[in-house]
Amino acid sequence: MRSPRAPSPCRGSTPCSRATGTPALAATRAPAPGGLAHPGDTLVQRLAAELDAELVPMGSAGFKAAAVVxxxxxxxxxxxxxxxxxxxxxxxxxxxxxxxxSRVDGRPLEYNNANPYLPDLVVCNPLIADELLGRVASILEEDAR
Structure with missing residues (x-):
């Protein structure tokens, strides 16, 4: 089993995957011209701006999770x-x-439900989970106002 990365000097105790020290968020590939983006893309874009992170476009959910792994x-x-x-x-x-x-609100992911729809998820290094979930919560609270 792989252990979490050691703290990086780029963000104090927050690790960064890039040699430049810029955190990276796996993101949905850009839509085709005239195509629609996923509804959650706006939240991810705002999160990236708050974290001063780079959005790295990639394909499937599996590929994005594997990029974090x-x-x-x-x-x-x-x-x-x-x-x-x-x-x-x-x-x-x-x-x-x-x-x-987890879910974006920190609740556990639950599988094998009668309704298989899963509205959201977060996969990340455990060293940044609290900060990431806190930032997502702030964005969602702002949107609710």
Whole structure:
């Protein structure tokens, strides 16, 4: 099992996957011209701005979670909805690698439900989980006002 990365000088005790010290968030690939982005993309863009993070466009949920496992991204935050089968295996691999995974509000991810829709998830290095969830909560609270 892989242990969390050591603290990085780029953010005090917050690790960064980039040699430049800029945190990286796995993000949905840009939509085709005239296409629609996922509804959660706005939250991820705002989170990246708050964290001064780079959005790294990639494909599937599994590929994004694997990027966090490999250390190519610090977090994968998804709020556009998906089904349990989209994230069950990637989350299991991430957890086996020692990473943090939950709903964006910090509640546990639950699988094998009658309704397989899963509205959101976070996969990240456990050293940044509290900060990441706090920032997401602030953005969601701001949106609720």
């Amino acid at each position: 490999r250390g190519e991204a610090d977090a994968y935050v998804h709020t556009g909805g998906q089904y349990e089968w989209d994230s069950a295996a990637p989350v299991a691999v991430a957890r086996a690698a020692g990473l943090f995974a």
